Amino acid sequence: MDPAANLAFFQNLYAGAALYVVAEPAAGPTAPLPAPKPVGPAAAAAPALPPALNPEPTPVPAPTPVVAAPQPPAPAPVQPPVAVAPPVAVAPPAAAAPAPATQPQSSQPQLAQPQLAQPLGTRPLANLPAAAQAPAGRVQPTPTESPVAHIPFSTLGSNPHGLVILVRLPAEQFRKLPRNVFLNNLLKALRLVMEDVVLVNVEHEKYPVALCSLRRELAARQLLAFGKNLLDVAVYTTQPYEPVLLYGDTAFLGAGEIDMLEYDAGRKKQLWQAVQRMFLG
Template identity: 65%
Template sequence: MNPAADLAFFQNLYDGVSLYVVPEPAPAGVPTEVTPAAQADSPSAVAPAPVPAPAPMVSTPPVAVPAPVVRPAAPPVPVSPPPVAATKLPSLASLRAQPTPPPPAAPVSPTREPVVPTLAQLPAAADAPAGRVQPTPTQSPVAHIPFSTLGSNPNGLIILVRLPEAEFRKLPRNVFLNNILKAIRLIVEDVVLVNVEHPSYPVALCSLRQTLGARQFLAFGKNLLDVAVYTTQPYEPVLLFGDTAFLGAGEISMLEYDAGRKKQLWHAMQRMFL
């Protein structure tokens, strides 16, 4: 049957009448296109062309893939170390024992040598008044008078005082005394402190020379040394018996608060030591 001839026949038969043209089926998977003229001529919507059902899938048997062949790794080839030259060890008999060095000596702190102040040229002491017995460096009527000492320099300056025992023990820390010694370049360790223990009588020079070899005396108070009782004046340095220098002054407790006597003491010490 010829579709074109049939179409021409029906067009002549139905002249002036719109005919519904059945579109040819489109290939599978291609959507059918409807023109606007066909939609206007058709009283109802054109149904979409049926979509053909997909062809059944035929399962294909899996193809066996051969497993990769794993070859074992070749064992590492041991590398031999280079030959070491043989070393000849020294014989124990040829070794001599090394002497052990002595341990380092501990640092020794330098010890300060006691200082003996240099005396100036002093005038000789006056003679004792008539009728007074003048003691000598070897004999004295007061040789039995006790005394106590503080210090470790028997050849240093001797400082004479008369104080209670408790105050005498505190004397090395006295600020005024330390300042006096500093003025003549001395410290407490350079002197010997002597405390006369009798309230009225002086200590004998012969008794001091039995234990002390000093020849320089600085007395703070009255009636402290037997050979200087009648032959010296306060703040006047003198030379006794040709080898013993003596300077008398007021008590330390009085000098600390008396500027005039401090000045007198300083001038006397300058004439004696400086």
Template identity: 60%
Template sequence: MDNAATLAFYQNFYTEASLYVVAEPAADTAPAAVAAPSVPPMLQPAPLPPAAPAVAPAAATRPPAVPTPTAAALPPPVSVPSAAVPTTPVVATPPPVPALPPAVPVVAAASVPPAAATTPPAAAVVPAKRAAVTLTLGPLPAAPAAPPSQPGRVQPTPTQSPVAGVPFSTLGSNAGGLVVLVRVSPDQFRKLPRNVFLNNLLKALRLIMEDVVLVNVEHEKFPVALCSLRQHLAARQFLAFGKNLLDVAVYTTQPYEPVLLYGDTAFLGASEIEILEYDDGRKKKLWQAVQRMFGV
């Protein structure tokens, strides 16, 4: 900007003020040496009050420094014998577990009960054989005489019978035990040893299923002959569950009335097992008859 323009600007800006033009410097001087126009004293800013001496905030808030101990103030190092200080780190190890002797089988000893370990193998494997129980007959009346037979019908005897050829099947090996007569299907006969009612009745007589022989009459109408049974069984005690099961007892016996046939064969007839299972009155009659027959 030239001096004429600068003068015109300040003249218009500062009214009532005398302005002057600074003399131009020599032509050979540098532009940086040009003196800046001075400002009148009235327009100069008032001088600021003297500032307070600056105080470092860290010095005002920081606690006094603790003097660092010098090498002379430090305590002398304690000398430790080299034998007391380990040169390598010591790692704590658990105490060694003593090994069990190989001859002691730990698992087998824990799984075998003490009683089984001391019992001889022969006594533990071979069970004791149960002795057969023989029932003692009570005082029974003799069977009444058979009524006059119809024309053409022959009264059977213990040695001969017109129905000697009627087939039958048996379950059980005690030939001298109690004979239980039934007339059921082959499937029902195979399930009969697990019948709850029959097992409970034998239990009351202190018997089990192995003490008796089950006989199934395989003809739907005719009875089995006593002479045919005597060829395989030596038993003389019969318990019949059903009608018309033994030839010599067809005309001489009544249900729930135990009798002696021919002086040596005890016989007791009752209803079918499937009927007795659900009839408490017949059960009571049967038990009373069994008590009279065996004296229990």
């Protein structure tokens, strides 16, 4: 191939044309550039012309469209935390009592709590029958007047509202009576102690003590007599081991002497059944 033709070909090919053109934004419409001449055997056969005499402008390749990179999705706006007002402590009323502490429940069975002993003077009288009428021809004393009001008696104990126990004993034996085992066991069965009762010793060997005389010093309404002929209003109207009401407000129970009851199981049983009807019924 002719070197002069080759030189003319390459001068014509690269004259006024850039190998790589970066598209830049233009303010107005861009004038079309002349299309390049075909490259190939036909172009080689065409006569070589100087660049100044070439009537056709060199075409500029079309600008490469710039594709914008995909933008990441905008993050969702973060909502500011809602301010929660702190709880307002309300002071309990001054008069309110503190709640009792809750005790843990135990798997063991709960035992029954023993009931507190109630003084006999405050217990309601049992539903007892009224005392019988005195036999005809007998003078029946009253709670305020009695022909035996002068009969003396002595007492042990300082509880004016306690149970009155009537006995007829020698003075020395009467002073030992608070330590009597049988009497203390009987009071224990009634949930009482010796300090809850008043012991009264009738000092006359035959005549009873008057109820009106006892009421001047004692306010008790329960009387338990160990022996015979100890209370004037009960001499003709009561039976041993049968509790009754005297004048509707005084419960009375007569029994045998303490020395005899200590060694007689049958009379002990009678006494206990009568005491239950009088005090625990």
